[in-house]
Amino acid sequence: MxxxxxxxxxxxxxVRAFTDPDVFAREQQSVFTxxxxxxxxxxxxxxxxxxxxxxxxxxxxxxxxxxDGAYHAFVNVCSHRGARVCQLxxxxxxxxxxxxxxxxxxTRGELVGVPRQAPPDFDKSRxxxxxxxxxxxxxxxxxxxxxxxxxxxxxYLGDFRGYLDLLVRxxxxxxxLSGGTHRSRVHCNWKLPAEQFGADNWHFQAVHGSLARLxxxxxxxxxxxxxxxxxxxxxxxxxxxxxxxxxxxxSFYLDELLARGEISAAQRRLLRCTLVMTVFPNxxxxxxxxxxxxxxxxxxxxxxxxxxxxxxxxRDAPAGLKASNRSQVxxxxxxxxxxxxxxxxVWAQLGHNLAAMPPSFRLCYAFGAGDAGRPHAGATxxxxxxxxxxxxxxxxxxxxxxxxxx
Amino acid sequence: xxxEVADLLYHEAELLDAGRFDDWLALLALDLRxxxxxxxxxxxxxxxxxxxxxxxxxxxxRDSLTLRVRRLDTGLAxxxxxxxxTRRLIGNVRCEAGIGERLRVRSNFLxxxxxxxxxxxxxxxxxxxxxSPAPQWQLHERKIVIDHRTVENLSLLL
Numbered sequence: 001m002x003x004x005x006x007x008x009x010x011x012x013x014x015v016r017a018f019t020d021p022d023v024f025a026r027e028q029q030s031v032f033t034x035x036x037x038x039x040x041x042x043x044x045x046x047x048x049x050x051x052x053x054x055x056x057x058x059x060x061x062x063x064x065x066x067x068d069g070a071y072h073a074f075v076n077v078c079s080h081r082g083a084r085v086c087q088l089x090x091x092x093x094x095x096x097x098x099x100x101x102x103x104x105x106x107t108r109g110e111l112v113g114v115p116r117q118a119p120p121d122f123d124k125s126r127x128x129x130x131x132x133x134x135x136x137x138x139x140x141x142x143x144x145x146x147x148x149x150x151x152x153x154x155x156y157l158g159d160f161r162g163y164l165d166l167l168v169r170x171x172x173x174x175x176x177l178s179g180g181t182h183r184s185r186v187h188c189n190w191k192l193p194a195e196q197f198g199a200d201n202w203h204f205q206a207v208h209g210s211l212a213r214l215x216x217x218x219x220x221x222x223x224x225x226x227x228x229x230x231x232x233x234x235x236x237x238x239x240x241x242x243x244x245x246x247x248x249x250x251s252f253y254l255d256e257l258l259a260r261g262e263i264s265a266a267q268r269r270l271l272r273c274t275l276v277m278t279v280f281p282n283x284x285x286x287x288x289x290x291x292x293x294x295x296x297x298x299x300x301x302x303x304x305x306x307x308x309x310x311x312x313x314x315r316d317a318p319a320g321l322k323a324s325n326r327s328q329v330x331x332x333x334x335x336x337x338x339x340x341x342x343x344x345x346v347w348a349q350l351g352h353n354l355a356a357m358p359p360s361f362r363l364c365y366a367f368g369a370g371d372a373g374r375p376h377a378g379a380t381x382x383x384x385x386x387x388x389x390x391x392x393x394x395x396x397x398x399x400x401x402x403x404x405x406x
Numbered sequence: 407x408x409x410e411v412a413d414l415l416y417h418e419a420e421l422l423d424a425g426r427f428d429d430w431l432a433l434l435a436l437d438l439r440x441x442x443x444x445x446x447x448x449x450x451x452x453x454x455x456x457x458x459x460x461x462x463x464x465x466x467x468r469d470s471l472t473l474r475v476r477r478l479d480t481g482l483a484x485x486x487x488x489x490x491x492t493r494r495l496i497g498n499v500r501c502e503a504g505i506g507e508r509l510r511v512r513s514n515f516l517x518x519x520x521x522x523x524x525x526x527x528x529x530x531x532x533x534x535x536x537x538s539p540a541p542q543w544q545l546h547e548r549k550i551v552i553d554h555r556t557v558e559n560l561s562l563l564l
Contacts, residue, residue, distance in 0.1 A: 053447075089447040180444045180460025183556040187525075209482035214473065306556060311461055330465040336442075336560040338477055341485035344559040352523035 002359065006397040011386070012362035013393050018189035018354050023400075024302040031281050031399050032057025036136070036143040036156050038283040038296055039063045039073055043140065043176035043315075044090065049107055052090045055298045055306075056132065056144060062086055062096070063142060064107040071137070073144040074109030074129035085129065089181075096129075105129055139168035140175050141283075159377045160235035163277055166270055167285050167292060171262050173316035177294065178326050184335035186305040186344060188351030190282055190297040191396065193305065193343070197286065197295075198236030198278030199228060199389035207342045218242045221383050225273050229378040230388040234280030234395030239376075240383070245272040250290035250321055280395060285312070290321065291328040303351045309333065365390035411511055412499040414543055419494035419515075422563055427475040430563070431468070435544040440466040442550035442564070463552060463560065474563070485561035491520040492562060504536050508546065511535040517562065527558050 005014045016023055039054045045065040053076060054061045060076040078085050083100035096105045104113035109129035132144035136153040143153055168175050186193055205212055225241035258268045274288040282297040295309035311329040313322050332339045368385025381387050421430045442464040443457035477483050498514040517529040536547035550564045
């Protein structure tokens with residue numbers, strides 16, 4: 001009998017959660033089937049027929065804006081023999097025609113044509129591209145789930161919506177992604193970076209000591225607005241308040257959002273902080289005033305992950321702020337980024353080391369205390385606690401039990 | 407002229423492979439624009455037409471490259487502790503007159519990278535440069551076309 005993947009009593013997580021191919025396969029049938037997964041952003045679509053290639057866990061996906069005005073998500077895997085029906089990463093089309101035998105699908109994924117006269121007993125309606133069960137949007141983000149039983153997206157996000165709103169709903173004009181995507185290989189299990197981006201403030205001074213040393217120290221780690229927050233759905237946030245908020249074109253823009261009534265005084269206060277968050281399971285953001293990177297950790301194998309990331313900003317932000325966001329995201333949080341490089345290095349070490357350890361090896365999540373009772377949504381903890389990350393793994397283990405035939 | 411320009415590029419590659427980054431910074435002009443478009447799976451013409459609109463992989467000037475070098479000097483830049491073993495091969499050097507005395511120089515590169523546990527990889531691409539000529543040899547523009555859609559950790563200068 002193997003020890004549990006997540007042990008509540010001694011707050012440990014088994015190495016198998018990060019290395020075992022069987023656990024990885026179960027994850028695809030549970031976590032990446034039951035959850036709402038972020039597949040794209042409204043700004044990637046302009047007119048009906050626009051599409052992007054994306055992923056839902058390991059599944060290659062197409063996301064299309066249909067002529068009915070709805071987003072349709074289906075696999076980029078032909079129902080006939082499994083070739084890709086679409087070769088380009090984005091574009092505009094009325095039909096996806098598979099290169100292998102020219103089966104043709106419309107932008108809703110329905111099979112609309114085969115090149116030979118179909119026999120009378122061939123029912124085209126049965127052979128559309130396999131679709132996500134449901135698609136829904138929240139603040140311009142487009143999510144899909146493969147489970148009919150998943151709660152509505154609104155409930156899935158739960159109390160965490162308040163934190164997500166800071167980044168994706170701070171202006172009625174909405175948000176947009178920079179064109180183009182950063183894609184890099186992360187040589188470890190997807191949960192380790194997802195955990196870091198939601199719950200690990202501790203690593204900053206250590207892993208990123210090089211920039212911490214060159215920069216100006218301005219954090220106020222004990223203030224009310226410096227905290228971890230986590231919700232029962234497995235979402236988690238780190239907020240680190242500055243000692244002083246410096247006036248900048250971005251702080252003036254936030255003041256303008258406040259004056260226009262787009263954000264509340266409480267939201268304005270949190271938007272002066274560094275905010276790092278993960279929406280369960282694999283959507284993350286890192287924000288500090290004037291910079292915001294949005295990212296998805298796509299699982300490829302137990303020890304391999306592909307990171308896709310973008311610069312995210314408000315549509316109505318001044319052009320100068322958008323340009324500076326793009327350039328800061330590139331210099332700090334791209335594959336060449338001065339912060340990301342060091343994370344990628346450490347993650348490669350985790351992937352390599354954990355794969356070398358026996359199944360009895362367990363990682364320690366015992367550090368740090370629980371609820372700090374901060375005046376913010378969700379359960380809160382003081383900074384430098386492993387408890388929020390451990391809650392993420394408890395949620396993960398619970399969802400892993402809900403394996404569904406897919 | 408080609409031989410002289412090629413020699414300059416070989417010298418630059420030697421500086422980077424040897425970790426002589428301050429000597430490399432001395433080759434950069436104050437008005438340097440240094441960038442690398444990200445790649446996309448699109449038709450060739452569409453990919454090229456959209457390159458300036460896509461999020462770049464590098465978006466640098468002389469100051470930001472200097473900061474990158476200073477970061478390595480802190481002894482805390484873990485992506486380069488110990489330094490990645492690199493070997494740059496520069497080839498297909500072509501050169502034509504640019505504006506005024508400046509030269510437009512194109513070249514291809516293969517960079518061998520080796521570190522543990524990150525493994526070993528080859529990074530391939532091309533560079534489109536503008537240099538002011540000898541004896542100063544200053545780099546004013548560099549566009550780096552990286553021939554990878556998904557990249558390994560790019561903890562290096564190109």
